[in-house]
Amino acid sequence: MTTTENDLGWLDDITMSQLERNPYPVYERLRAEAPLAYVPVLGSYVASTAELCREIATSPDFEAVITPAGGRTFGHPAIIGVNGDVHADLRGMVEPQLQPVEVDRWVDDLVRPIARRYVEAFENDGRAELVAQYAEPVSVRSLGDLLGLTDVSSDTLRDWFARLNRSFTNAAMTADGEFANPEGFLDADRAKEEIKAAVDPLIDRWITEPADTAISHWLHDGMPPGKTRDREYIYPTIYVYLLGAMQEPGHGIASTLVGLFGEPEQFEQVVDDPALIPRAIAEGMRWTSPIWSATARITTTDVHLAGVDLPKGTPVIQSYGSANHDTGLYEAPTRFDLHRPPLPHLAFGAGRHACAGIYYANHVMRIALEELFEAIPNMERDTSAEVEFWGWGFRGPTALPVTWEV
Amino acid sequence: MTSTAPTFGAALGDRTVPCGPDQPLLDAFLRAGVWMPNSCNQGTCGTCKLRVVRGDVDHRDSPADTLTAAERAAGLALACQARPRSDLTLALDGPAAAAGRTAHPLRDLVGTVVELADIARDTRRLRIALPEPLAFDAGQYVELTVPGSGVRRQYSLANTADVDKVLELHVRLVPGGAATAGWIFDSLGVDDEIEVTGPFGDFVLDDAEGPMVMIGGGTGLAPLVGLARTALARDPGREIHLYHGVRGAADLYDGDAMAELAARYSGFRFVPVLSHEPDPDHRSGLPTDAFVEDVPSARGWSGWLCGPPAMVDAGVKAFKRRRMAPRLIHRENFTPAC
Ligand code: HEM
Ligand code: FES
Numbered sequence: 001m002t003t004t005e006n007d008l009g010w011l012d013d014i015t016m017s018q019l020e021r022n023p024y025p026v027y028e029r030l031r032a033e034a035p036l037a038y039v040p041v042l043g044s045y046v047a048s049t050a051e052l053c054r055e056i057a058t059s060p061d062f063e064a065v066i067t068p069a070g071g072r073t074f075g076h077p078a079i080i081g082v083n084g085d086v087h088a089d090l091r092g093m094v095e096p097q098l099q100p101v102e103v104d105r106w107v108d109d110l111v112r113p114i115a116r117r118y119v120e121a122f123e124n125d126g127r128a129e130l131v132a133q134y135a136e137p138v139s140v141r142s143l144g145d146l147l148g149l150t151d152v153s154s155d156t157l158r159d160w161f162a163r164l165n166r167s168f169t170n171a172a173m174t175a176d177g178e179f180a181n182p183e184g185f186l187d188a189d190r191a192k193e194e195i196k197a198a199v200d201p202l203i204d205r206w207i208t209e210p211a212d213t214a215i216s217h218w219l220h221d222g223m224p225p226g227k228t229r230d231r232e233y234i235y236p237t238i239y240v241y242l243l244g245a246m247q248e249p250g251h252g253i254a255s256t257l258v259g260l261f262g263e264p265e266q267f268e269q270v271v272d273d274p275a276l277i278p279r280a281i282a283e284g285m286r287w288t289s290p291i292w293s294a295t296a297r298i299t300t301t302d303v304h305l306a307g308v309d310l311p312k313g314t315p316v317i318q319s320y321g322s323a324n325h326d327t328g329l330y331e332a333p334t335r336f337d338l339h340r341p342p343l344p345h346l347a348f349g350a351g352r353h354a355c356a357g358i359y360y361a362n363h364v365m366r367i368a369l370e371e372l373f374e375a376i377p378n379m380e381r382d383t384s385a386e387v388e389f390w391g392w393g394f395r396g397p398t399a400l401p402v403t404w405e406v
Numbered sequence: 407m408t409s410t411a412p413t414f415g416a417a418l419g420d421r422t423v424p425c426g427p428d429q430p431l432l433d434a435f436l437r438a439g440v441w442m443p444n445s446c447n448q449g450t451c452g453t454c455k456l457r458v459v460r461g462d463v464d465h466r467d468s469p470a471d472t473l474t475a476a477e478r479a480a481g482l483a484l485a486c487q488a489r490p491r492s493d494l495t496l497a498l499d500g501p502a503a504a505a506g507r508t509a510h511p512l513r514d515l516v517g518t519v520v521e522l523a524d525i526a527r528d529t530r531r532l533r534i535a536l537p538e539p540l541a542f543d544a545g546q547y548v549e550l551t552v553p554g555s556g557v558r559r560q561y562s563l564a565n566t567a568d569v570d571k572v573l574e575l576h577v578r579l580v581p582g583g584a585a586t587a588g589w590i591f592d593s594l595g596v597d598d599e600i601e602v603t604g605p606f607g608d609f610v611l612d613d614a615e616g617p618m619v620m621i622g623g624g625t626g627l628a629p630l631v632g633l634a635r636t637a638l639a640r641d642p643g644r645e646i647h648l649y650h651g652v653r654g655a656a657d658l659y660d661g662d663a664m665a666e667l668a669a670r671y672s673g674f675r676f677v678p679v680l681s682h683e684p685d686p687d688h689r690s691g692l693p694t695d696a697f698v699e700d701v702p703s704a705r706g707w708s709g710w711l712c713g714p715p716a717m718v719d720a721g722v723k724a725f726k727r728r729r730m731a732p733r734l735i736h737r738e739n740f741t742p743a744c
Contacts, residue, residue: 362443
């Protein structure tokens with residue numbers, strides 16, 4: 001397709017709040033008219049089709065870069081924004097606990113009691129708001145315990161990811177390449193102070209008394225005896241976890257539920273046959289990708305791609321949530337359909353920087369839905385209000401009220 | 407992704423798909439519309455792990471971190487990386503596979519009719535003596551072959567597994583039905599030979615220990631009798647509620663046997679429910695509604711349904727409404743024979 005600069009004048013009018021409310025119409029048009037386009041409000045190129053996102057994620061002509069707002073939020077070296085030896089070291093640090101064989105060993109014992117506990121807290125109430133009372137708590141408690149943050153309450157972990165999220169996705173840029181809303185980072189700065197106040201004492205302890213927690217392993221594993229990784233070196237990756245890894249399984253659980261509620265027959269099938277839960281989750285991830293558009297790549301050389309010249313050092317934001325609605329791959333992509341032809345999706349990204357937590361996250365979401373349907377098979381969505389989704393960088397339902405006969 | 411001329415067959419469950427020698431198994435299945443778990447498609451997440459039951463694969467670029475040497479030795483493979491080196495039979499390890507019970511071998515036997523009795527309106531009890539014992543689990547079913555026609559019909563066993571030389575079936579007349587109107591209610595007589603194939607089905611006891619509720623429509627009572635007796639033999643204190651749904655009192659049968667069971671086991675309760683011809687001695691309405699009226703909560707219970715599809719569907723809904731865990735809901739999935 002050939003497009004001239006003028007055709008894309010509409011890109012100038014895109015606003016952050018428009019993208020956060022509902023990014024799909026803009027990205028549908030991007031996929032059709034300019035799958036690789038410079039979006040002024042983001043101050044960046046974005047890739048919006050499945051083919052381009054996959055190509056860019058796996059191309060040797062690109063490497064990872066963190067978005068400006070992401071870098072402002074996490075600092076350096078965050079695992080999502082580094083390459084080469086530092087990336088290899090950080091992947092080597094987080095991967096051992098997330099290997100499938102390792103996860104299989106403990107995931108059920110970790111997650112199932114947590115899911116049960118949260119469902120028991122409301123199962124006799126006849127109503128619940130599943131985002132705040134179930135999806136998010138199960139997600140943060142499981143990972144919190146895995147990391148060693150057992151004494152940090154689930155509500156605090158939820159509060160932290162929400163504040164980091166608003167900062168990380170405070171992406172609006174001015175024409176001069178400055179942050180449009182610099183005050184939008186301040187609340188996360190305060191959250192990070194709280195995080196350090198809670199985590200520093202734990203790190204102090206784990207330095208001298210290693211424990212079987214993920215963060216303790218991060219300090220010690222692969223280091224010469226008596227040495228630990230510097231805490232400033234691992235904090236940015238701790239923030240990656242406290243945002244994405246804490247938040248996204250919760251988004252995934254809630255989005256899958258909303259998708260199923262919209263297709264009552266499929267909801268019934270999945271409740272009746274828990275073996276369908278993984279498939280429902282895969283479709284939920286495609287339908288509303290939790291990490292909708294949060295990571296980026298940068299050219300390592302001059303690149304000509306999709307009719308666009310990208311000089312060396314040009315960042316491109318990956319829009320996996322848009323790629324997963326690509327009509328070139330998926331028929332009627334806005335419909336949640338557990339039985340659609342089974343194609344791979346990009347909800348976990350691709351290439352060297354693909355999500356390190358896929359296996360674990362899929363199991364957390366599976367166990368959470370198993371326990372929920374087991375305890376409350378007669379659940380119905382409270383239809384007195386529409387479900388609202390929010391988010392461009394990270395996306396999911398803001399609330400999901402349900403009712404059932406006790 | 408490369409697509410090569412299909413050379414091998416890869417089987418998963420009841421689907422066999424063509425898979426080229428250089429094609430990842432995952433690609434072959436997805437292209438054929440067969441879903442299997444997958445996420446990264448680059449060998450790093452482990453989501454697509456499956457078991458090679460028969461045949462040989464080339465693990466290709468499967469990373470040692472995702473698929474360990476021990477897992478390879480145990481026959482596991484990553485579907486997104488592995489290529490076939492022969493025809494394959496594959497299995498997904500999951501809730502379904504984990505259920506893996508020991509299956510009783512399927513047999514073809516020729517039995518002899520030893521009883522053919524009218525026990526209720528349009529309903530016959532058929533007892534078939536076998537030349538040798540048949541191993542089965544209570545709740546399973548057999549197929550009878552209608553002589554001369556090759557037509558096969560499925561009937562649940564009312565037996566417990568220890569009564570393995572004389573099979574008991576309950577048969578309902580279907581007007582114009584080849585097996586019933588044309589045979590069991592017509593030419594069939596005592597001493598006739600009869601071709602039996604079985605056992606089939608997974609409508610069998612699980613290891614749940616809570617109370618049980620069973621709902622049978624018409625001759626759907628048969629497997630429930632075998633299941634209830636078996637469960638009570640295992641645990642004489644077990645709470646079991648057996649509902650028998652029929653149109654009218656004329657359709658009821660085995661009332662005495664049920665009363666005997668209730669007298670012997672204090673936890674056993676038998677409730678006939680009449681849907682169309684109410685009478686003062688019995689509950690009326692649908693058996694699934696009677697359950698909902700009687701049982702305020704079925705949390706921790708298991709449920710058993712056998713009967714016409716509409717009744718089974720209503721039963722699943724009723725059980726879930728009373729918060730029975732769906733994995734503890736069992737249904738006989740074949741449509742009652744005609
Ligand atoms: C449903 C839940 C989740 C989704 C949808 C998700 C999705 C993603 C995506 C899209 C990326 C970026 C990939 C790319 O840029 O190509 C990513 C990166 C990452 N995820 Fe996840 N994730 C989830 C849960 C988790 C969990 C629970 C953990 C850890 C326990 C985790 C750990 C990571 C890490 C460490 C990275 C950075 C990888 C790198 O840059 O090398 N994720 N995730
Ligand atoms: S899909 Fe991730 S290892 Fe195959």
